[in-house]
Structure formats: C-alpha cells, structure tokens
Amino acid sequence: MEGSMRCSANYVPLSPLSFLERAAVVYADRAAVVYGSTVYTWSQTRDRCLRLASALTSLGISRGDVVAVLAANIPAMYELHFGVSMTGAVLCTLNTRHDAAMVSILLKHSEAKVIFVDSHLLGIGQGALKILLESNVKPPLLVIVGESYNSVAAIRGPIASANMEYETLLRTASPCFEIKWPIDECDPISLNYTSGTTSRPKGVIYSHRGAYLNAIATILINDITTMPVYLWTVPMFHCNGWCLAWGMAAQGGTNICLRNVTARAIFDSIALHKVTHMGGAPAVLNMIVNSPITERKPLPGKVGVMTGAAPPPPQVMFKLEELGFNVTHAYGLTETYGPATVCTWKPEWDALLPEERAKMKARQGLNHIGIEEIDIKDPITMKSVPADGQTIGEVMFRGNTVMNGYYKDLSATKETMAGGWFRSGDLAVRHPDGYIKIKDRSKDIIISGGENISTIEVESVLFSHPAVLEAAVVGRPDHHWGETPCAFVKLKEGASVAAEDIIKFCRSRLPHYMAPKTVVFEDLPKTSTGKTQKFVLREKAKAMGSLSKKGGSKL
Structure with missing residues (x-):
C-alpha cells in the first residue's frame, strides 16, 4: 500500500532470544533456574548465557555450526538453549536414553563441532567419541557438565586430555558478548532427532520464527500467566521441552530442574516450590495416579499439567484431576515443534459425568494459533473426510510451526510435505464438533x-x-x-x-x-x-x- 515501508523500525526477525533479553530486565532478581540448592536469577541466567556464547566463540563456533548436548534437565541444559543460539549456531539436543553407538551416529550426521555431556552420562558420551575416532571421523570437542568441578577433574578416559569443564568455561569467559541475532527469522535454531531414530537419522530443523511462535502458542494453550513456577518433568531434549525452554523466559517463570522424575520427587517439588505448571507423557501421569499414598503431598493449589507424546487414557486423566491437577491435552510431533493441537475446554462439558468429561478431554482437539490449519484427509485423493467421528483419514498440518525440513534429506522433506500439507502418518477421525481424535499410527493399526x-x-x-x-x-x-x-x-x-x-x-x-x-x-x-x-x-x-x-x- 502506498506510503508503507519495511525497515528496522517496524520489522525485526522473530527469535525466542528476545524473551531472555526482556526477562533479564523485567524479572531481573526473580529466580529463573532452581536445581537443588542452586538458584540463578534471570539477570544471572542472561549473564551465564552470554559467557557461554563467548566461550563457544573462543572454541571456534560460528553461525550455522551445530552444538550438541547430552544431558538431563539441569541448569546447563536450560542455558544452552539460549547460549548456543546467541552465537548463531544450532543446538542439537540428544536423547539421554541413546547408547554410545546411536549417539556416535547422530554426532556424525549432525557434524556437531562441540558436545556438552552431563557427567552422569559421560560413559555414553566418551564411548560415542571413541567410536568416531575408530571410524576415522573427527569427533567434536567435549565439554563436561559436572555437579562440581572436583568430580569432573577426577574423570579419566580415552580422551581425558581434551576434557573441558562447563563451569570453568563460564568463569573464564567474558560476559560482554554481542549477540548474533538471526539474519532471517527462518534461520535454524535447533536440530531435533525423531524418537524413532535408526541408522538413518531424521533430524528435524527448527527455525527462530517457528520456535518463537510455538513457544507463545504453548504458553497460551496451557494458560501460563506471568511468573509461573514450572517443574521440568518433560525432557528438555524432546522438542526443546515442547518449546517451553524458551517459553518460560517469555513469562519470567521459575524453572525447577528435576534430574530424576519419580512420583515422590514430583510431589515433593510441587510442595516445596509451589509449582503452578508441569508437563508429562501419559506414563508420567500414570506414575502420579498410581503412586503410594505415602509418597503424595497435598497440592498448594491447582497445578496445570500438559500431557502429550501419546494419547492419554481417559481413566488416567480423570484420576489425575481428582488429585487436584488441571489437565490440558495437546498433540503434535517433533516435526511440529511439539504441541500443535489442544483439546480446548468447552463450558457445555461441565454438565457431563466426570468419566464422560475425561473422554472428551482425551481427544486431540484442534490446531493452536501457531498452526494455520489441521485436517483429516484421504492421503491418496487429499480430500477431507466427513466429520462423522467414524471415517478414518491421515492427520495433516500446514502453518508457521511446521519444521523447515529434514536435515540432509530433501527427498524425505518433499515426500512428507507433498500436496502442500505436512503428512503426520497418524490416523484419526473428525467429530461433528470439529475436534479430532487419533485412532492410531498408520503402522500401528x-x-x-x-x-x-x-x-x-x-x-x-x-x-x-x-x-x-x-x-x-x-x-x-x-x-x-x-x-x-x-x-x-x-x-x-x-x-x-x-x-x-x-x-x-x-x-x-x-x-x-x-x-x-x-x-x-x-x-x-x-x-x-x-x-x-x-x-x-x-x-x-x-x-x-x-x-x-x-x-x-x-x-
């Protein structure tokens, strides 16, 4: 339109890094990360992330490089989500249940230049690097993240001479680092490998734009208001913690890091820190509802819990709400940055019996605001199936929080996006009210x-x-x-x-x-x-x- 123009005054590439910049000012003295007796404020967290970015740059990391991490939900894992991106590099979070052989495959495929390894997982990390060396593949630099420096200093192994320690790197790095913001908001921010990884890895590329939008969408679908207290029961390596690793900074939340997820640890953490929100796959929910009475503690208030990763049994959802949790059911895939749909509550469901309400909430619902459209289609004709709750079709998405593509696999990217829609491989029906319900994976039917x-x-x-x-x-x-x-x-x-x-x-x-x-x-x-x-x-x-x-x- 005449008179309009695009310039730096009215356009800045979207990036979740901006969440941290704001949080460090607005919530400067509020606790950002809590891990046992360790507490960092938002101001301190930004300082540590800048030091991390400075240290990575001194190690030769630059825009577009891949930095891997193999770690549990600990402070360093949270900081890496910002520190790596500040250099323009791409964060690759690895599944902590992979063995050394699989980690070596993913390191080779991603071409990671540095890997941060939790000291509790050092045997796997060093084993992976040894495999690469024996295969004549240059391994990435190893940085060990320990509970204390002394415990790390005592570690010995086949690559001990190359060991660097996380806290030492941060202490000796400069906090005066100029953030390398994305040139284009579609620049990659992270690389996530799908859970079904085999010898032919599928690395899903996330962009700064998609991460920004999905973080906001996930905040909204979970009704996460300002200054929440979030308990990390979802692995941060999985879809970057369903994008809430970035999202918590947007709301000035307090991240309660939990290394070992047990029912007792969950109830203890909720009681101690007055947790307001958490997440978890149905297996975590099942663990909670079947926990012994002796491990439970009264909730200090309603605790919002987002569940996903697999369809939750209605019985588990019903029992969880009896304990005082408010369950939000989301559905998505690694390729959709995690959550892509939400089963939004409808007031008319209040009149239903509890068991019936649970069944309604166990559906996958509709797309959130970051996804333009979700449909159930015949994968051959690409026609939408009728909304009769009976006709099965494939779940398909299109929108701003669908992946950039599969790393080094353009043919697979084109195949899964054929016809202008992302094909999920999940089979579902659409009910007359528009809500979808997953029936199965196509390979599981x-x-x-x-x-x-x-x-x-x-x-x-x-x-x-x-x-x-x-x-x-x-x-x-x-x-x-x-x-x-x-x-x-x-x-x-x-x-x-x-x-x-x-x-x-x-x-x-x-x-x-x-x-x-x-x-x-x-x-x-x-x-x-x-x-x-x-x-x-x-x-x-x-x-x-x-x-x-x-x-x-x-x-």
Missing part, C-alpha cells in the same frame, strides 16, 4: 479379517481394568484373520489376574474382534519421552508365531 482395529481404543479399555498399570497392544500374526490384537500388560504392584480374565474383561466392553486374543505380562519398553516402543513389542509378537485357526492364547 491392526487389520484383522478386513476390520481396522485401533490399538488406542483397546488400550483405553485395558487401562480401565483395576489391576492394570500399563498396557500396549500390537498385532500378532494369525493364520485365519491375518493378525489379531496382542496385549502387553504390566500389572499394578501386588495385583494378580489371569490372561483369560483380561480377555473376558475386554470382550465385555468391545466388539469381540477388537478384544485381545493374546495377553503377555511384562514391563513395557519405553523411550525417554514416555512412549511405548511398539516396534519392540511387534517383534516379540511376531516371534511368538501365528495363532492357530481357532485363535486364543494359553499364556
């Missing part, structure tokens, strides 16, 4: 005798059994039906129930073809984000062999 069986629906029934603590369902080969549901179940402590009773329980609540034909009692393999590793269970079910034509199980 069980096709038995031509019928589609949602493993999520079967698992929801299993969770309602009074003796069941955790459950996961996969397909087992069947001579007659092709495959039938096989349930892997972990019982509550002290509980005892037969497989036949579990099957009978499910048959009384589901169509018979959906009820498990096989029940196996064992601990469920998990990722560090709380997701059940169904690929492991599918292999176990496959190894059992096909059921007879009559079906059934003698387990």
Whole structure:
C-alpha cells in the first residue's frame, strides 16, 4: 500500500532470544533456574548465557555450526538453549536414553563441532567419541557438565586430555558478548532427532520464527500467566521441552530442574516450590495416579499439567484431576515443534459425568494459533473426510510451526510435505464438533479379517481394568484373520489376574474382534519421552508365531 515501508523500525526477525533479553530486565532478581540448592536469577541466567556464547566463540563456533548436548534437565541444559543460539549456531539436543553407538551416529550426521555431556552420562558420551575416532571421523570437542568441578577433574578416559569443564568455561569467559541475532527469522535454531531414530537419522530443523511462535502458542494453550513456577518433568531434549525452554523466559517463570522424575520427587517439588505448571507423557501421569499414598503431598493449589507424546487414557486423566491437577491435552510431533493441537475446554462439558468429561478431554482437539490449519484427509485423493467421528483419514498440518525440513534429506522433506500439507502418518477421525481424535499410527493399526482395529481404543479399555498399570497392544500374526490384537500388560504392584480374565474383561466392553486374543505380562519398553516402543513389542509378537485357526492364547 502506498506510503508503507519495511525497515528496522517496524520489522525485526522473530527469535525466542528476545524473551531472555526482556526477562533479564523485567524479572531481573526473580529466580529463573532452581536445581537443588542452586538458584540463578534471570539477570544471572542472561549473564551465564552470554559467557557461554563467548566461550563457544573462543572454541571456534560460528553461525550455522551445530552444538550438541547430552544431558538431563539441569541448569546447563536450560542455558544452552539460549547460549548456543546467541552465537548463531544450532543446538542439537540428544536423547539421554541413546547408547554410545546411536549417539556416535547422530554426532556424525549432525557434524556437531562441540558436545556438552552431563557427567552422569559421560560413559555414553566418551564411548560415542571413541567410536568416531575408530571410524576415522573427527569427533567434536567435549565439554563436561559436572555437579562440581572436583568430580569432573577426577574423570579419566580415552580422551581425558581434551576434557573441558562447563563451569570453568563460564568463569573464564567474558560476559560482554554481542549477540548474533538471526539474519532471517527462518534461520535454524535447533536440530531435533525423531524418537524413532535408526541408522538413518531424521533430524528435524527448527527455525527462530517457528520456535518463537510455538513457544507463545504453548504458553497460551496451557494458560501460563506471568511468573509461573514450572517443574521440568518433560525432557528438555524432546522438542526443546515442547518449546517451553524458551517459553518460560517469555513469562519470567521459575524453572525447577528435576534430574530424576519419580512420583515422590514430583510431589515433593510441587510442595516445596509451589509449582503452578508441569508437563508429562501419559506414563508420567500414570506414575502420579498410581503412586503410594505415602509418597503424595497435598497440592498448594491447582497445578496445570500438559500431557502429550501419546494419547492419554481417559481413566488416567480423570484420576489425575481428582488429585487436584488441571489437565490440558495437546498433540503434535517433533516435526511440529511439539504441541500443535489442544483439546480446548468447552463450558457445555461441565454438565457431563466426570468419566464422560475425561473422554472428551482425551481427544486431540484442534490446531493452536501457531498452526494455520489441521485436517483429516484421504492421503491418496487429499480430500477431507466427513466429520462423522467414524471415517478414518491421515492427520495433516500446514502453518508457521511446521519444521523447515529434514536435515540432509530433501527427498524425505518433499515426500512428507507433498500436496502442500505436512503428512503426520497418524490416523484419526473428525467429530461433528470439529475436534479430532487419533485412532492410531498408520503402522500401528491392526487389520484383522478386513476390520481396522485401533490399538488406542483397546488400550483405553485395558487401562480401565483395576489391576492394570500399563498396557500396549500390537498385532500378532494369525493364520485365519491375518493378525489379531496382542496385549502387553504390566500389572499394578501386588495385583494378580489371569490372561483369560483380561480377555473376558475386554470382550465385555468391545466388539469381540477388537478384544485381545493374546495377553503377555511384562514391563513395557519405553523411550525417554514416555512412549511405548511398539516396534519392540511387534517383534516379540511376531516371534511368538501365528495363532492357530481357532485363535486364543494359553499364556
């Protein structure tokens, strides 16, 4: 329009680094990071991040370089989210449950120049670097993050001579560092590897713009007002803590770092610090509702808890709210910066019975403000499925908080964004009120005798059994039906129930073809984000062999 112009006065590339700059002034003396007896204010946190950026620059890190970190939810992990970006570099947070071999693969693929390793995970970190050396690949510089300098100084290993220590780097670095702001707001800020990482890694590229927008969207969907107290039960390496590693700075929040997530630690932290918000996969929620009475403490007030990573069983959500937690159900993927949808509460649900309200809130809802649109489409025709709550299609997104792409894999990027939509691989239905509900991953759906069986629906029934603590369902080969549901179940402590009773329980609540034909009692393999590793269970079910034509199980 005539008279308008774009210049530095009215346009600045969006970046979550601006959150820290503001927080250091507005909330200067307020606690920013708390870890045991260690407390840093927002002013101190900015100072430490600037020193970190200065130290990285002295190590040769410059714009576009990758800096990796393998660490639990500790202060350094939080500071790296800002300090690395201040240099123009890209932060790569690694899954703390990976072994040395997988870490070496990701370091090689990312071409990280520096890796920060939590001293508790040093064996994995040094093992990964040793593998790279033996493969004639130049390893990144190692910086050890210890609980104290003395404990780090005593560490010995194959690369001990190259050891640097985090706090020493910060103490000797200058706080007078000029932040290298993004040239373009679509410049990369972080690199996140998907949880299903194999020997062919999929590194998801986040931009400053996307991180900024998703941090704000996540704050809004969780009703996080100014100066919250956030308990870190979500791994910060996972989608950068669902973008709240940056988001807490926007609101001047206090970050309560928690290394080991247990029910006792959660209740103790809430009581001690008067926690207002937290997050967690359904496995964390399940841990809370099934904790012994002796480990629980009264909540000082309502605690908002965002859950995601896997569809939460309605029974778990209902029990959690009985304890005083206010549950917000979000859904997303690594490729959408974490949360992309939210099941927004509707006043008319207040008239429903508690169990029915929980079922409504267990749906995935609708896109948040950072996502332009979400749809359920036929992946072949790209036509939207009817909003009848029955017709299954693939969840697809488009908007400003969809990834830039997969690192070093343009063909995979083009494939997953074919047709102008990001294809999630998740199968869902849309209800008449517009809200979506996930039925399964496309690879998890069980096709038995031509019928589609949602493993999520079967698992929801299993969770309602009074003796069941955790459950996961996969397909087992069947001579007659092709495959039938096989349930892997972990019982509550002290509980005892037969497989036949579990099957009978499910048959009384589901169509018979959906009820498990096989029940196996064992601990469920998990990722560090709380997701059940169904690929492991599918292999176990496959190894059992096909059921007879009559079906059934003698387990």
